[in-house]
Amino acid sequence: MFLKHTIRAVGAASVLMAGTAMAETITIATVNNGDMIRMQGLTDDFTKKTGIDVEWVTLEENVLRQRVTTDISTKGGAFDIMTIGMYETPIWGANGWLVPLDDLPESYDVEDILPAMRDGLSHDGTLYAAPFYGESSMLMYRTDLMEKAGLTMPEEPTWEFIREAARKMTDREHGINGICLRGKAGWGEGGAVITVVANSFGARWFDMDWNAQFDTPEWKEALTFFVDMMNESGPEGYATNGFNENLSLFQQGKCGMWMDATVAASFVTNPKDSTVADKVGFAMAPHKEGVSKKANWLWAWALAIPAGTQKEDAAKKFIEWATSKDYLALVASKEGWANVPPGTRKSLYENPEYGNIPFAQMTLKSILAADPKHCCEKPVPYTGIQFVAIPEFAGIATEVSQEFSAVYAGQQSVDEALAKAQALTNDAMEAAGYR
Amino acid sequence: MARAVKTRRKALNTALAWAVGVLIFFPILWVVVLSFKTEGDAIKTPLEVLTAPWTVESYGVVQERSDYVKHFFNSVVISVGSTLLGLLVAVPAAWSMAFVPSKRTKDILMWMLSTKMLPAVGVLYPIYLLFIQLGLLDTRLGLVVVLMLINLPIIVWMLYTYFREIPGEILEAARMDGAGLREEILYVLTPMAVPGMASTVLLNVILAWNEAFWTLNLTAAKAGPLTAFIASYSSPEGLFYAKLSAASTMAIAPILILGWFSQKQLVRGLTFGAVK
Numbered sequence: 001m002f003l004k005h006t007i008r009a010v011g012a013a014s015v016l017m018a019g020t021a022m023a024e025t026i027t028i029a030t031v032n033n034g035d036m037i038r039m040q041g042l043t044d045d046f047t048k049k050t051g052i053d054v055e056w057v058t059l060e061e062n063v064l065r066q067r068v069t070t071d072i073s074t075k076g077g078a079f080d081i082m083t084i085g086m087y088e089t090p091i092w093g094a095n096g097w098l099v100p101l102d103d104l105p106e107s108y109d110v111e112d113i114l115p116a117m118r119d120g121l122s123h124d125g126t127l128y129a130a131p132f133y134g135e136s137s138m139l140m141y142r143t144d145l146m147e148k149a150g151l152t153m154p155e156e157p158t159w160e161f162i163r164e165a166a167r168k169m170t171d172r173e174h175g176i177n178g179i180c181l182r183g184k185a186g187w188g189e190g191g192a193v194i195t196v197v198a199n200s201f202g203a204r205w206f207d208m209d210w211n212a213q214f215d216t217p218e219w220k221e222a223l224t225f226f227v228d229m230m231n232e233s234g235p236e237g238y239a240t241n242g243f244n245e246n247l248s249l250f251q252q253g254k255c256g257m258w259m260d261a262t263v264a265a266s267f268v269t270n271p272k273d274s275t276v277a278d279k280v281g282f283a284m285a286p287h288k289e290g291v292s293k294k295a296n297w298l299w300a301w302a303l304a305i306p307a308g309t310q311k312e313d314a315a316k317k318f319i320e321w322a323t324s325k326d327y328l329a330l331v332a333s334k335e336g337w338a339n340v341p342p343g344t345r346k347s348l349y350e351n352p353e354y355g356n357i358p359f360a361q362m363t364l365k366s367i368l369a370a371d372p373k374h375c376c377e378k379p380v381p382y383t384g385i386q387f388v389a390i391p392e393f394a395g396i397a398t399e400v401s402q403e404f405s406a407v408y409a410g411q412q413s414v415d416e417a418l419a420k421a422q423a424l425t426n427d428a429m430e431a432a433g434y435r
Numbered sequence: 436m437a438r439a440v441k442t443r444r445k446a447l448n449t450a451l452a453w454a455v456g457v458l459i460f461f462p463i464l465w466v467v468v469l470s471f472k473t474e475g476d477a478i479k480t481p482l483e484v485l486t487a488p489w490t491v492e493s494y495g496v497v498q499e500r501s502d503y504v505k506h507f508f509n510s511v512v513i514s515v516g517s518t519l520l521g522l523l524v525a526v527p528a529a530w531s532m533a534f535v536p537s538k539r540t541k542d543i544l545m546w547m548l549s550t551k552m553l554p555a556v557g558v559l560y561p562i563y564l565l566f567i568q569l570g571l572l573d574t575r576l577g578l579v580v581v582l583m584l585i586n587l588p589i590i591v592w593m594l595y596t597y598f599r600e601i602p603g604e605i606l607e608a609a610r611m612d613g614a615g616l617r618e619e620i621l622y623v624l625t626p627m628a629v630p631g632m633a634s635t636v637l638l639n640v641i642l643a644w645n646e647a648f649w650t651l652n653l654t655a656a657k658a659g660p661l662t663a664f665i666a667s668y669s670s671p672e673g674l675f676y677a678k679l680s681a682a683s684t685m686a687i688a689p690i691l692i693l694g695w696f697s698q699k700q701l702v703r704g705l706t707f708g709a710v711k
Binding site for chain 1: 473474475478479500559560563564566567572573651652655656657659663666667668669670671672673674675
């Protein structure tokens with residue numbers, strides 16, 4: 001009798017335990033932006049297909065960066081999937097902190113991912129993170145103000161043309177600034193913009209021996225041009241404007257032109273939030289006459305698996321689901337093609353329904369113009385366009401962008417800022433053993 | 436004449452106090468206003484914001500997207516837990532320093548306070564590694580302990596100040612009547628220090644409720660309090676001010692209400708001594 005009860009109890013416990021084991025849960029750290037939030041809303045589809053539950057930790061970009069860096073460098077294991085960018089991926093991949101994504105099934109069609117994205121998320125040819133959405137930079141402009149100024153925007157404008165157009169569009173009395181650009185300190189804010197502007201003037205961060213290049217004529221010309229143009233036609237206090245501040249200005253009709261992330265296109269053309277939604281045109285990021293590199297950057301928010309997670313298989317399944325062609329179709333069926341995460345797959349741009357969206361082709365063209373392996377006119381020893389994919393860059397570039405922001409605020413001259421940038425960069429690179 | 440001058444001065448003081456109060460409270464008020472606007476209206480000029488239609492749309496979205504109750508519960512457990520645990524340690528410590536001081540008491544107090552001067556990020560990695568080893572990552576218990584340790588110097592300092600104002604003779608009399616240490620602290624000292632202890636508790640609950648560095652860095656999906664709830668609505672790439680404001684309003688509302696109802700005790704405890 002006792003034996004019978006024991007066997008029954010053990011049997012029942014086994015069934016219960018099996019049930020518990022089946023309901024696996026993965027924890028994902030991610031950023032708060034429209035596409036990621038949409039993905040959270042569609043997670044039920046994944047759970048239904050695989051039986052795997054998902055817990056989300058959504059954080060502001062900078063908090064997330066600090067949070068996941070702490071966890072992965074200490075092997076904390078708090079997350080099974082991390083949302084990381086193009087800057088972190090090659091560095092963490094090289095450190096052995098990420099699970100290589102080299103065994104994705106054929107149905108996933110890894111070749112369909114845009115080559116620039118694949119390159120930017122790989123180290124030594126191995127993919128370490130799957131892009132969830134990708135972006136470059138492009139020029140957004142007010143078609144009505146261009147017309148009023150008697151100008152026609154070329155598809156590939158030069159900086160000289162942009163400066164002239166900005167001057168003509170500026171109407172201080174009505175609060176219209178010819179051009180809005182980021183000036184806010186921070187490597188991912190104003191630092192990214194001035195770096196791509198400098199690239200499009202023929203400048204670079206480092207030569208092949210890792211010597212800083214801020215003492216070159218190209219950097220001086222780029223920074224001087226930027227400051228002069230913004231003083232002529234930019235908004236007041238642009239030294240503290242980042243993406244959100246410029247988005248707000250543009251949506252309220254206070255900017256003639258704005259060069260920024262391609263994802264902004266969907267915001268400025270959304271009639272719910274933008275007062276100029278039906279008056280926006282798109283062009284390639286500008287370049288200096290005679291320079292082949294345009295002010296295009298390249299960025300992707302991507303999903304990666306930290307090495308050492310106990311739930312690697314489940315995490316891989318999620319990444320396959322969230323970055324697949326089927327996911328794009330799922331979003332389109334629920335929320336329309338305009339809300340599909342852009343910039344990752346070739347097939348999306350071959351889809352005629354997606355191609356009809358006004359900014360789709362310009363987004364693709366901008367992404368294709370960006371080559372993370374060859375950012376600049378002159379050769380460089382690094383990967384990355386608006387950043388240099390080395391661990392020291394975030395700290396150095398934040399300091400450099402602070403010096404530049406001080407120029408925008410009128411607190412120091414271009415020459416002073418460049419001299420300080422040159423010195424602090426070389427010092428930091430020497431301390432890190434590059435020089 | 437003198438009375439008129441006095442009345443005028445009083446009115447002026449009152450007006451000044453209100454002006455300072457409104458100035459300090461204005462950012463919170465503006466957050467509350469924005470939370471009742473659409474995202475499109477929230478970025479407009481202040482006058483346009485005020486005249487735009489009111490809506491609870493953002494609250495609906497926040498409610499749908501996040502588990503407010505879970506974060507709220509975590510906040511309550513962490514802030515109250517860390518404060519109570521802090522009291523358990525701080526009451527005996529403050530008692531000994533106030534009533535049986537040694538040559539080094541002042542130095543110890545200063546040393547305790549000096550730990551507050553260390554930037555938190557400086558000890559992030561050691562504490563994170565300890566948490567991994569002890570299995571405390573993303574647990575309420577871990578946060579209770581960490582926040583207790585962080586706020587302990589303030590609790591000890593506050594209690595020490597209150598205890599110092601209690602005449603030692605009263606405790607001496609209790610001892611002469613045969614009270615042991617336990618009775619002395621529980622039945623003589625504590626009742627007299629209640630106003631001070633109440634304000635210490637309230638202040639520390641508020642400090643723990645608002646703490647955002649450790650609560651963000653040591654949690655993931657399970658133990659995140661309301662600070663993590665707010666952080667999930669902040670974004671440098673996208674204007675979500677109305678939703679962020681709604682989340683912030685929901686996060687600060689409980690502590691604001693608590694502060695409102697306990698302001699008398701809080702002010703009295705902070706401005707007066709224990710037995711005055």
